[in-house]
Amino acid sequence: xxxxxxxxxxxxxxxxxxxxxxxxxxxxxxxxxxxxxxxxxxxxxxxxxxxxxxxxxxxxxxxxxxxxxxxxxxxxxxxxxxxxxxxxxxxxxxxxxxxxxxxxxxxxxxxxxxxxxxxxxxxxxxxxxxxxxxxxxxxxxxxxxxxxxxxxxxxxxxxxxxxxxxxxxxxxxxxxxxxxxxxxxxxxxxxxxxxxxxxxxxxxxxxxxxxxxxxxxxxxxxxxxxxxxxxxxxxxxxxxxxxxxxxxxxxxxxxxxxxxxxxxxxxxxxxxxxxxxxxxxxxxxxxxxxxxxxxxxxxxxxxxxxxxxxxxxxxxxxxxxxxxxxxxxxxxxxxxxxxxxxxxxxxxxxxxxxxxxxxxxxxxxxxxxxxxxxxxxxxxxxxxxxxxxxxxxxxxxxxxxxxxxxxxxxxxxxxxxxxxxxxxxxxxxxxxxxxxxxxxxxxxxxxxxxxxxxxxxxxxxxxxxxxxxxxxxxxxxxxxxxxxxxxxxxxxxxxxxxxxxxxxxxxxxxxxxxxxxxxxxxxxxxxxxxxxxxxxxxxxxxxxxxxxxxxxxxxxxxxxxxxxxxxxxxxxxxxxxxxxxxxxxxxxxxxxxxxxxxxxxxxxxxxxxxxxxxxxxxxxxxxxxxxxxxxxxxxxxxxxxxxxxxxxxxxxxxxxxxxxxxxxxxxxxxxxxxxxxxxxxxxxxxxxxxxxxxxxxxxxxxxxxxxxxxxxxxxxxxxxxxxxxxxxxxxxxxxxxxxxxxxxxxxxxxxxxxxxxxxxxxxxxxxxxxxxxxxxxxxxxxxxxxxxxxxxxxxxxxxxxxxxxxxxxxxxxxx
DNA sequence: ATAGGGTTAG
Numbered sequence: 001x002x003x004x005x006x007x008x009x010x011x012x013x014x015x016x017x018x019x020x021x022x023x024x025x026x027x028x029x030x031x032x033x034x035x036x037x038x039x040x041x042x043x044x045x046x047x048x049x050x051x052x053x054x055x056x057x058x059x060x061x062x063x064x065x066x067x068x069x070x071x072x073x074x075x076x077x078x079x080x081x082x083x084x085x086x087x088x089x090x091x092x093x094x095x096x097x098x099x100x101x102x103x104x105x106x107x108x109x110x111x112x113x114x115x116x117x118x119x120x121x122x123x124x125x126x127x128x129x130x131x132x133x134x135x136x137x138x139x140x141x142x143x144x145x146x147x148x149x150x151x152x153x154x155x156x157x158x159x160x161x162x163x164x165x166x167x168x169x170x171x172x173x174x175x176x177x178x179x180x181x182x183x184x185x186x187x188x189x190x191x192x193x194x195x196x197x198x199x200x201x202x203x204x205x206x207x208x209x210x211x212x213x214x215x216x217x218x219x220x221x222x223x224x225x226x227x228x229x230x231x232x233x234x235x236x237x238x239x240x241x242x243x244x245x246x247x248x249x250x251x252x253x254x255x256x257x258x259x260x261x262x263x264x265x266x267x268x269x270x271x272x273x274x275x276x277x278x279x280x281x282x283x284x285x286x287x288x289x290x291x292x293x294x295x296x297x298x299x300x301x302x303x304x305x306x307x308x309x310x311x312x313x314x315x316x317x318x319x320x321x322x323x324x325x326x327x328x329x330x331x332x333x334x335x336x337x338x339x340x341x342x343x344x345x346x347x348x349x350x351x352x353x354x355x356x357x358x359x360x361x362x363x364x365x366x367x368x369x370x371x372x373x374x375x376x377x378x379x380x381x382x383x384x385x386x387x388x389x390x391x392x393x394x395x396x397x398x399x400x401x402x403x404x405x406x407x408x409x410x411x412x413x414x415x416x417x418x419x420x421x422x423x424x425x426x427x428x429x430x431x432x433x434x435x436x437x438x439x440x441x442x443x444x445x446x447x448x449x450x451x452x453x454x455x456x457x458x459x460x461x462x463x464x465x466x467x468x469x470x471x472x473x474x475x476x477x478x479x480x481x482x483x484x485x486x487x488x489x490x491x492x493x494x495x496x497x498x499x500x501x502x503x504x505x506x507x508x509x510x511x512x513x514x515x516x517x518x519x520x521x522x523x524x525x526x527x528x529x530x531x532x533x534x535x536x537x538x539x540x541x542x543x544x545x546x547x548x549x550x551x552x553x554x555x556x557x558x559x560x561x562x563x564x565x566x567x568x569x570x571x572x573x574x575x576x577x578x579x580x581x582x583x584x585x586x587x588x589x590x591x592x593x594x595x596x597x598x599x600x601x602x603x604x605x606x607x608x609x610x611x612x613x614x615x616x617x618x619x620x621x622x623x624x625x626x627x628x629x630x631x632x633x634x635x636x637x638x639x640x641x642x643x644x645x646x647x648x649x650x651x652x653x654x655x656x657x658x659x660x661x662x663x664x665x666x667x668x669x670x671x672x673x674x675x676x677x678x679x680x681x682x683x684x685x686x687x688x689x690x691x692x693x694x695x696x697x698x699x700x701x702x703x704x705x706x707x708x709x710x711x712x713x714x715x716x717x718x719x720x721x722x723x724x725x726x727x728x729x730x731x732x733x734x735x736x737x738x739x740x741x742x743x744x745x746x747x748x749x750x751x752x753x754x755x756x757x758x759x760x761x762x763x764x765x766x767x768x769x770x771x772x773x774x775x776x777x778x779x780x781x782x783x784x785x786x787x788x789x790x791x792x793x794x795x796x797x798x799x800x801x802x803x804x805x806x807x808x809x810x811x812x813x814x815x
Numbered sequence: 816a817t818a819g820g821g822t823t824a825g
Contacts, residue, residue, distance in 0.1 A: 184816090216816070223817085254817045261818095287818045294819090326819045333820090361820040368821095396821040403822095474822040481822080507823045514823075545824040577825045584825080 030061060034069035041108075042074040044082050046094040049075075053101055063102035076113035083116045088124075088132075091117075092139045105143035114145075121150040130159050130168045141175045153182070161189045166201035173206075180206070184220040191224030196233070199224045203237075213241060219251045226259030234259045235266070247277050250285070257288045264296035283318055290327040294334060302331040313351075320351060326359045333366035338375070341366035355386070361394045368401030373410065376401040392472045399478045408482040415479060418469045473502050480511045487524075490515045506532070510543040517550025522559060525550045541567070545578045552581060561597055579605040583617050592661070592694040595624055599658035606655070621657055625686035629737055653680045657687045668704035674711040678729045685730055689738070696804045702797050710791035727791065734795060739806075741799035745792045 033056055040049040057063050082090050095105040109117070117140065124133045133156060140147050153172075160169035166186075173182035183206040190199035203221040207213065218241055225234035238256050241248055248256075253274045257267045271289060274281060286309055293302035306328055312318040325348040332340040341363055348355060355363070360383040367376035380398055383390065395418065402411035476497040483490040490512055494504050509532040517525035525547055532539060544567040551560035564582055567574065574582075582601050602617065653676075660671060671688050673681040685708070696702065710727050734740045 219816070251817055258818065282817090284817050291818070321818095323819050330819070356819095358820045363820095365820065391820095393821045398821095400821065472821085477822045505822090510823045540823090542824045547824095549824065575824090580825055 030056070030066065031069050034066055035071060038071035038074040041078040041094070042071075044078050044085075044087075044090070046078070046082075046090050046097070050094065050097040050101075053098070053103065057101050064104075067098075067103045067107050070108065072108060072110050075108045076110040079109065079113045080116045083120050088120060088136065092136070095139055095143050099142060106145065117145070118150045125151055125155065125159065128159060128163065130156075130163050130165050133159070134168045134172045137172060137175055147175070154185075157182075157186055157189055160186070161193055161195070161198070164195060164198055166190065166198040166205070169198075170202055170205040173202075180214045180217060183214075183217050187217065187220045187224055191220075191227040194228050196224065196228035196230055199228070200233075213244065213246055215246075215249050215252050218248065219255045222252065222255040222259055226255075231259045231262065238270075247279065248274075250274075250279055250282055253279060254282075254284050254288060257285065257292070261288055261292040262295050264292045264298060264301075267292040283321060283324065286318075287321075287323045287327055290324065290331065294327060294331045297334060299331055299335045299337065302328060320353065322348075322353055322356055322359060325351075325353055325355070326362050329359060329362040329366060333362050333369055336370050338366040338370040338372065355383075355388070357383075357388055357391055357394060360386075360388055360390075361397050364394065364401065365397050368397055368404055371405045373401050373405045373407055392470050392475065395469065396472065396474050396478055399475065399482075403478055403482045408484055411479060411482040415471075415475070419471075421469070471500065471502070473497065473505050473508065476502060476504075477507050477511060480508060480515070483515060485515060485518050487512075487515050487519060487521075504535075504537070506537050506540050506543055509535075509537055509539070510546050513543065513550065514546050517547065517553070520554055522551055522554045522556050526559070539567075539570075539572070541572050541575055541578060544572060544574070545581055548578065549581050552584075557594070564601065573608065574604075576610050579608075579610060592691055595621065596661055599654065599661060602654050603658050618654060621654060621687070622683055625657070625683050625690055627690060629686070653683055656680065656684050660684055660688050661691055668707065670707035670709065672709045673726060673730070674709060676726065678726050681726050681730055682733055685733065692800065693804060702800050702804070705797050706795040706800065708793040708795070710793065727793070730793065734793075738803060739799075740803055741796045743794045743796065745794055 033052055037049045037052040040046075040052070053063075053066065056066050079091055079094070082088075094108075098105045098108060121133065121136060121140075124136060133151070137147050137151075137156070140150065153176075156172055157169060160166070160172065169186045169190075170183075173179045173186060176182050183202060186202050187199045187206075190196070190202065199221060203217065206217050218237065221237055222234045225231060225237065234256055238248065238252070241252070253270060257270050260266045260270070267289060271281065271285065274285075286305060289305055290302055293299075293305065306324075309318060309320055309324065313320055325344055328344045329341045332338070332344065345355065345359070345363055348359070360379065364376045364379050364383075367373075367379060376398060380390070380394075383394075399411045399414060402408070402414065476493055480490045480493050483493065494508055494512060497504055497508070509528065513525045513528045513532075516528055529539060529543070529547055532543070544563060548560045548563050551557070551563065560582060564574065564578070567578075579601060583598060583605075598617070599621075656676065669688060669692065671685055673684060676684060688706070692702070692706070708730065710730075731742050731744075734742045
């Protein structure tokens, strides 16, 4: 018997040894202890109450028998009181304690207590104490309470998601008998918030106590990868599934293909894998493949798939649906093949598939992309006649069609028409109820099918239908584009957007910048960029590219470059368009700094993984380098036509030039021509000379000879020949074209037919050539015995100096 | 349970 018992404030005549008396089978005693426990609970002394219960149970009494004798009202009032005092912990202990003794905690609770518990749940929820609420839920669930009635599971999940608490969410999921379903919901919710890290945490936790993977969860996390833009992650999740020798089902495959639809080759690969694993593709699989073709602009392949699908349909194995046809229409719409899109529509109708709003939108978009506004409007009317209600997106496509075709007035007329109808409707319904002058465009409007300016042969419809017209931010953005160069009109539209309760987004601001900058107002455009930031809208890569374009167009290269630096500081990754906009800034290079800046951008572009395939840039650099040779346009022209064929797309010339122009010219200059072709070597040498000239003009003196490394003899006769060709060309360039003094400072290898012969007797080279053959064979076993002979040229300091002075006397042509 | 349409920069 616990000694604490003695300290209790017990009623008179109590028996300190319940077990003894109970052993005597005294029913009254049991009733007595139950009452005592109840009273203690009423006073909030749960520990003591539990102690009695424990003793009773230990003495061999059935817990249920004892529980039946407890006074629910008393116990419940104690629970209510403690909850009011905020002592949730004690209540939890009581409930857990009862359970351990085999007493159903539900038997201790009346309606009032349950209400209090429910209130406590709500309070904890409102305080956002997610860990507490989950613990509480665990207890309540353990007691067999209907926790779903206390707090809706979705609320708890949302709280976990907003607080980024994946572990709490996992604990909560485990409360449910079918935790997997909860896991999916949770993963998806994290995904919708873009929190892939948390989603993955939940995913990993869900794998813990599972002998076989739940494919539903796998599918969900793959979808979430797509939602969060990390499609590569979805691949590793799929590989994880394959690694544990599990065959994914069609849902996993379809999701994986969908998430990776931006990569057609991968999608096709997965398609093949599923065939290999014996998972038959369904219509969704094919629809996703079509989507992937669409994204990859592979019209041919999409056609092929369509052909196969038609065969399958003929065989009765498939029934193409509205998704198939809509996607196909999109394929052709994007490819500007509007007739084909119309063909698909015919196919669809004859197959008995009804076009829906998406199909119609894609069809309208097909005409829009082809610049056929009348056709687009005709289709719009046809859609209305078919009883299909347009939505905002559809309106936007139509407006965009007008804008693309530069029919700005028409776009505004359509917009005004739709808006007026909305107002009419609004006035009819609650006339005079509006006190402010804001326009509620969210109501339904009546639109007549007869649209102004419709020159097509379409029937002037006398029907009208109820059409919801809700302009979106997109609608206004398109209209802002329709302002052409009218900056104030665009600005007014942005104001109107705010008045109707829409928020301008980064696109709206970018358009405004474009329009402002289009009129040559660089400073104004820069101001808008600042205003945008002040408004809390973060510029994106397009915003920056737009404003860089504005600067470039107005020859403000300094601002363009500093904007480029700024965007990188804001961790906005430039893309191909950004780089090209910057690199195409100049039609000719002047200063060394300009060239260095440009090459830095070029190198950055390469580092970012963009293919440097810019002939224009190469041409500019070559032009700049050639500028160092003054005499004769003839030679220059000659050269530029020749080198365009010589510099293949693989040429690393810009990289090489960049490398040399970055060198610190304060120290001695050296030029490394190893591995370069004749043409490339020429450009690099000229680039360095031009740099020297620029630096000299700026006040730097010539400190040393310029070293030119031609390469190391190591590859064999062929390489030697090639190198001597380069060497000859460079010597010719330096001596003949530029009048510089060149000294060859290394023992020559191979048959050099050059005339400069300062210190190379012919017999020496013969010996070397013979030695080469021998060494090549021996080299396999004794690599260290291979002689490494560096080919080197040197331009003397003195001749450079006199060259530079000559330069100054006769100013350069290319400036 | 999976899938589809609109707006910005070259």
